Amino acid sequence: MAGVTGLTFLALCLPLLGALLSPFVIRRLGASGAWLLAAVPFLSFLHFLRFISGVARGEVVTGGYSWVPSYNLSFSWFLDGLSLTFALLITGIGTLIVLYAGGYLKGHPQQGRFFSFIFLFMGAMLGVVVSDSFLMFFIFWELTSITSFLLIGFDHEREAARRAALQALVVTGGGGLCLLAGLLFLWNITGVTQMSLLSPFGDVVRGSPFYLATLGLVLCGAFTKSAQFPFHFWLPNAMEAPTPVSAYLHSATMVKAGVYLLMRLNPVMGGTPAWEILLPFFGGMTLVAGSALAIAHADLKLKLAYTTVSSLGLLVLLTGFGSEYAIEAAVLYLVAHSLFKGALFMIAGVLDHETGTRDITKLGGLLSAMPLTFAIAMLAAISMGGLPPFFGFLAKEEIYAALAGGNLRSLVFTAVAIFGNALMFAIAFSVGLKPFVGQAAETPKHPNEAPVLLWLGPGILAALGLALALFSGITHHYISSPMASAVQGDAIDVAISPMPHLGLPLALSVLTVILGVAVYWKIELARALMVSFLQAAGPGPDRGFDSFIAGLVRLAWRVTRIVQPGRLEIYVTCTFVCLALILLVPPLLYGELPSFPVWPRGVQLHEWAIFLLAVIGLAAVLCARDRLTAIISLGIQGFSVALIFLLFGAPDLSFTQFMVETLSVVILALVMTRLRLSPTDPRPLLQRLGDGSIALACGLGFALLLMRATEGPFNAALTDFFNTYSKTIAHGANVVNVIIVDFRGTDTLGEIAVVAITGLAIIALIRMRAGGERKLVAPDPDRVEVAE
Incomplete structure (x- = not known):
């Protein structure tokens, strides 16, 4: 079994190997290199052909590798009569398409790139039909949309090809997101994450209150991929791709991915009135519309x-x-x-x-x-x-x-x-x-x-x-x-x-x-009648897609103008309003407000002096006549907090606080001296009251959160862990330093990087000289152009 598993994994990876080799083979051998490249899918075809006798006897072929066992996630495959037939079609027809493309695109300067794209798609489609795990299935499902985007837009210099590629990606990609939600519903209902394990849960799925939601999401994914009405318009537009793409993606493989999904889930989700009404109805509509x-x-x-x-x-x-x-x-x-x-x-x-x-x-x-x-x-x-x-x-x-x-x-x-x-x-x-x-x-x-x-x-x-x-x-x-x-x-x-x-x-x-x-x-007469009917019927879903995209662009532009007006003041205000709501609303709704604190006893005189110093600093900030004075006064708050840390047995934290406050005051003072300082606050009284209310709400929210957190029993698990292992693992006696440098060293490295980048930005700001302003001109929403 291990040998079969390894060979199957190799057969699945061969198209990806072909994608890597294609540019080099074509550059060396030209169009005749197609004979060599065709051996890649043909070897995969021969491997899957080995299983045909066993599958005909009712056997199934499974295999794979565990990825995240704790979440039951694996890179696994499952071959039965359905998936094996698809695998043979994909690799067999894929072999012929590679040969055909070698002749069709002979002399094309980008033939190597084309073969890379076709092999990538082949590997993605092969992954879809043999995948057992939901995650693996979804990843390959989306890869088929991405690779088909590359293939449809292969002649990217033509606007029609670019439009068709984007349209296919938007439609099938949107359906893929719906499919992801449907698979999550299936996981929630059944508790399994593998296709091969779904069969026993058919009654559970059909009887679930979430069945209709799951069915709707799955059908959305399948219908968009298999071009069912009203999503059928993207497939004919995809004919902008070279003919080998049309022959492979849009007849034998990709467009049948949705059909494959429906067939795979038929034993689990089929047999219900919804299934037997929706599928024949939309299938019949698509049959009539497509043929007409x-x-x-x-x-x-x-x-x-x-x-x-x-x-x-x-x-x-x-x-x-x-x-x-x-x-x-x-x-x-x-x-x-x-x-x-x-x-x-x-x-x-x-x-x-x-x-x-x-x-x-x-x-x-x-x-x-x-x-x-x-x-x-x-x-x-x-x-x-x-x-x-x-x-x-x-x-x-x-x-x-x-x-x-x-x-x-x-x-x-x-x-x-x-x-x-x-x-x-x-x-x-x-x-x-x-x-x-x-x-x-x-x-x-x-x-x-x-x-x-x-x-x-x-x-x-x-x-x-x-x-x-x-x-x-x-x-x-x-x-x-x-x-x-x-x-x-x-x-x-x-x-x-x-x-x-x-x-x-x-x-x-x-x-x-x-x-x-x-x-x-009477084919000419039939064509003339259909053309007349379509002209009388007016715009169809294809034009509707253009209108939808144009409307979406205009909506995005207008929303951006509202939420991103270019004023830092608005961004900061929105941030603190959201912060205040997050801190205050949940405790009020769920009754999690803390008890009123008891006034501490035995507070020493010097401790009262420090608190009084902090209050004086706060008053100085509020009464400052200019920004520079306010910044310097703000440092009094930080130094007071650092003294409190020092008094309550945290000298290292106090030292860090002193450094941060000192640097902050110095840097901000240096920056402010380079800027225009207003002698008074230019805000009107109403805005000042509003900003003050937001600041008080945030402060109150943090105070309530901290008081509520300290009311709970102290959990010493982390304290005991660090005390036990700081010396034995990190070989350090200073527990705080060990935590910063060793246990969360990567986090500390990230913080240092942020500080360093901020320092560089400040240096650049200090050295910056006055210059002309560059204006950013927003696009006109009424001039959004969509390709016809």
Whole structure:
């Protein structure tokens, strides 16, 4: 087990190693270095492939390292049918993406940086799906948002890329914060911090009064990451990233992280009315919106991006539908979608790379120039269209078997699925067939067949979509059934085959194909109708995001003008008001006021003299006619306190107090001599009364706190500890010095550093000569610009 644990840890770290090596490999070998770099994810793929037989038998693979045992925090992983399938998809498709990127970005001056980013994302996504501990899961979850920000904004010189990257980061990062709160709720409800230990607590979670709050927070995290309505707008905008990013992040991996989370928590949080209402509703809305919006665009990547949105909606719908068939359909469709959508995205990149355009209205007649690309595109399109004998057909049959029923709920969601699948059928062949048939179009570049690095990846994925269906028995045994069992929480045996079977699901599939062919036949008319509808509908969530950010900037500017006006007087006043409230309000609310102190007996004459001296110093401060006199008079207070320390047996503390007071008075006096000294207090009477009230409130608060603290019994634990160990551990007889220098030496070092920096600042202030003032001009809040 130790050897397996070590190898698994190495497999998880390999992408991070690839991120470090990428710039050096590309600098040395150029685009051909992609073959070497592809070995990094491929080795991880081979390692995870070793577990497929054991997981198919119902085994799970766990491992990790304890991090903070007292808080049950660990760096641990958990591999079952669900996480293993995701790990294989991430590393397997990742291998092909690395090869594809080597050809697609050949000659790009920042290719090494791109590979570093893609490997960092790969490692983060791999961490998400194999993480067992909540903390490890959340850290990797947020790392996927950060690394996707870097990848989407890779072409950072373009404003559209920067905007899309920022939008994706804000939406998914905000959802991540909600997810963190949801995980904390789960921890509070169950008392466990590991995914693998949640299953027995399903009834506890569902019966908790915090269930709805937990569900809402978890769904917010999952919906933002998987681009569910109304957060769907960020994913199509992310197509500003290079095509390898679109093919990897936004079809096969990152956008499915939210779906993975919902599938992982289905045994614990599923089966409730809220789960079975919210997930199908938002999933259905996303399915309809994504597929309809895909029709309106002519850009190949945008069409595929919106169909990815609709596919994610379908997966969420199925995950929350509440039946074994729905779980089987979700599992089959997730695998099928990763294969055909990854292939089609790469085909869109090939067409753009070889012709110079992604506009479908400017493409046509490419079959003779690019026959191999056409064959690969057709294989992927057939699977996406759900035609036999491809894996997409198995998924679509299972979808209709799960949704079809006699009740109103089943009828509604079946109609939604038919509508979405029909539009996706039309779009699949718009991308995979339309550019290759018809009259040859004039393109910016003369089309040629792509080099091997560009067609190898989509070719393998498209062929897998056929092979997995033809050998469906093996596929179900090793992939579909273990994955569905993990999502359901009980053993499920997936048995659907690629041979069509007469029944309602097949009839619905035929209806879907007929509708899809009709839309494809009139695709230009459908696009024109959707464009007109969108223009009539007005601004959507994308523009709403811009308005939200602009409003947030204006609000921040106005709040800053209020709380940060640039006047030190206001800052000090607010600080002391808050301090007075903190000191006085809790004792008054909770009845923790101290008893009135008893007047001390036996006070000596010299002690009375010291207290009288302090009072005289206070009166001198209040009656001073200028600031310099007040500062010097203030030193009387400090010296009086130092004398009290000396009388009550603390000479070292008294000596420190004398030094502090002396230096303070000298330094402040030196500073004040360099400044303009007002002969009188310029404050009006009302402000002076207010400031005096705040000062009295703070003083009273500290007095009450100290009196309340001294009323309690004295705890000598620390005193005994320091008395016992000062000599034996620190070898010092002066306990106070030992505490300052040894037991809290780092704290003392920090204090010394603060004093030193303050002294340097004071020296600079003293030596400063009069000069021109620099004015800080605040930005105009009415001129906040947001990129269109």
